[in-house]
Amino acid sequence: MKILIIGSGGREHAILRRLALDTPIPELHAAPGNPGIAQLATCHDVPVSDLDAQVRLAEELQPDLVVIGPEAPLVAGAADRLREAGFAVFGPSASAAHLEGSKSWAKEVMAAAGVPTAASVTVTALSQLEAGLDRVNPLRDVPFVVKADGLAAGKGVVVTEDRRAAVAHAEEVLAAGGSVVLEEFLDGPEVSLFCVSDGTRVVPLAPAQDFKRALDDDEGPNTGGMGAYSPLPWAPEGLVEDVLATVARPTIAELAARGIPFVGVLYCGLALTSRGLRVIEFNARFGDPETQVVLERLTSPLAPLLLAAARGELAEDTELTWSEDSAVTVVLAAAGYPVAVRTGDPISGIDAAEALGTHVIHAGTGVEGDTLVSAGGRVLSVVATGEDLETVRALALAGAEAISLEGSHHRTDIARQAAADARAGSTGTGAAAAAADTDTDTDTDTDTDTDTVTEDRA
Ligand code: AMP
Numbered sequence: 001m002k003i004l005i006i007g008s009g010g011r012e013h014a015i016l017r018r019l020a021l022d023t024p025i026p027e028l029h030a031a032p033g034n035p036g037i038a039q040l041a042t043c044h045d046v047p048v049s050d051l052d053a054q055v056r057l058a059e060e061l062q063p064d065l066v067v068i069g070p071e072a073p074l075v076a077g078a079a080d081r082l083r084e085a086g087f088a089v090f091g092p093s094a095s096a097a098h099l100e101g102s103k104s105w106a107k108e109v110m111a112a113a114g115v116p117t118a119a120s121v122t123v124t125a126l127s128q129l130e131a132g133l134d135r136v137n138p139l140r141d142v143p144f145v146v147k148a149d150g151l152a153a154g155k156g157v158v159v160t161e162d163r164r165a166a167v168a169h170a171e172e173v174l175a176a177g178g179s180v181v182l183e184e185f186l187d188g189p190e191v192s193l194f195c196v197s198d199g200t201r202v203v204p205l206a207p208a209q210d211f212k213r214a215l216d217d218d219e220g221p222n223t224g225g226m227g228a229y230s231p232l233p234w235a236p237e238g239l240v241e242d243v244l245a246t247v248a249r250p251t252i253a254e255l256a257a258r259g260i261p262f263v264g265v266l267y268c269g270l271a272l273t274s275r276g277l278r279v280i281e282f283n284a285r286f287g288d289p290e291t292q293v294v295l296e297r298l299t300s301p302l303a304p305l306l307l308a309a310a311r312g313e314l315a316e317d318t319e320l321t322w323s324e325d326s327a328v329t330v331v332l333a334a335a336g337y338p339v340a341v342r343t344g345d346p347i348s349g350i351d352a353a354e355a356l357g358t359h360v361i362h363a364g365t366g367v368e369g370d371t372l373v374s375a376g377g378r379v380l381s382v383v384a385t386g387e388d389l390e391t392v393r394a395l396a397l398a399g400a401e402a403i404s405l406e407g408s409h410h411r412t413d414i415a416r417q418a419a420a421d422a423r424a425g426s427t428g429t430g431a432a433a434a435a436a437d438t439d440t441d442t443d444t445d446t447d448t449d450t451d452t453v454t455e456d457r458a
């Protein structure tokens with residue numbers, strides 16, 4: 001089987017790494033790929049944003065399957081273009097990817113499908129702002145959540161206890177011509193669950209947890225994700241079934257009923273709140289860096305799953321098999337990430353990291369002359385696997401520390417709490433306790449963040 005994957009990040013490298021383990025090994029192509037991907041696939045110099053060139057490349061290569069990794073080409077209609085040209089494509093149409101491209105539309109779909117999510121108000125004019133904030137946070141006792149509606153329309157998500165900062169972010173988005181989604185604050189730990197769909201049927205992968213803030217202990221600004229682990233030893237029993245029944249299946253069915261079949265990964269970003277499961281966001285693709293740990297644990301072949309979804313032939317009773325090992329990834333980010341990213345710094349020590357028993361996924365790398373250099377905000381993603389979560393997280397961390405990249409930073413607490421809780425043989429405290437306690441109505445978690453955070457997935 002010949003597969004072409006569109007993208008150049010860690011997610012695409014991780015997908016290709018898993019595809020390369022299938023038997024027989026598929027013939028792998030990437031556009032544009034990156035230096036890590038080039039070790040597994042033939043890279044073609046076609047930018048992620050150039051849909052015409054992607055179609056031309058596919059016509060030349062005649063792949064059996066095209067997999068589109070990032071959200072931008074999906075929202076721009078890459079899947080539609082490639083499907084019109086006759087290819088089997090894993091990735092939603094522009095209309096279906098609107099689920100990620102517009103937070104207000106996603107809210108509307110969730111409301112119609114009866115999917116639990118944060119209460120929200122969409123605001124299109126300054127005059128509606130104060131009343132909107134009062135509606136989603138009437139007691140002013142929790143942080144305000146203010147989101148730009150579109151992918152590129154504004155500066156993302158701000159979660160803050162400072163009402164003036166909330167207003168300022170909303171004003172900025174409105175002034176730029178965007179609309180604003182104001183949301184009820186959701187407490188409790190977050191879970192990412194990827195659900196593969198062929199437009200009607202849904203097959204879940206394994207849940208993971210992502211670490212969104214730049215710094216240890218969930219300090220600092222929001223990022224695209226600084227690390228992840230899977231499985232979640234603290235996850236309540238039946239979590240995946242719950243998400244399927246209350247979130248993924250109703251959403252896919254709602255879209256199908258609207259004539260917008262969703263083919264690809266419905267990324268369910270969830271909060272396990274003290275009042276139950278809530279959707280924080282949908283994405284229309286695999287998550288990054290969660291893919292690095294989720295696919296690491298998948299022991300069934302990946303290509304047939306993606307191809308069946310692309311062809312509309314997914315069997316609902318598909319039983320995927322998973323390693324019981326834990327996988328942890330620690331992201332090495334460039335100097336200044338996520339605020340003012342510096343690129344072009346030389347990278348060394350990947351061999352040393354891998355000699356420890358990790359493997360290193362390329363997320364934002366390039367080559368200058370003979371030198372591997374940083375070329376993006378999140379540069380590398382160091383992955384470790386093994387039986388014991390504490391050992392595995394220490395190994396991933398040691399791998400990240402073996403790599404030299406001037407000015408780089410990484411978190412040291414990825415999976416730390418979960419590992420400590422697992423060792424203590426309990427669901428533990430903090431986030432994990434809140435997760436296990438999904439059916440009580442007494443929310444005593446007042447440990448909320450007070451920072452102003454700005455999302456930046458660069
Ligand atoms: P999003 O892009 O919608 O996933 O938001 C980015 C991050 O902001 C999420 O992963 C959460 O950590 C945080 N966040 C978003 N919405 C909420 C909410 N309603 N309540 C609490 N935190 C939120």
Ligand code: GLY
Nearest residue numbers: 224225287288289
């Ligand atoms: N790690 C979060 C995302 O992929 O959106």
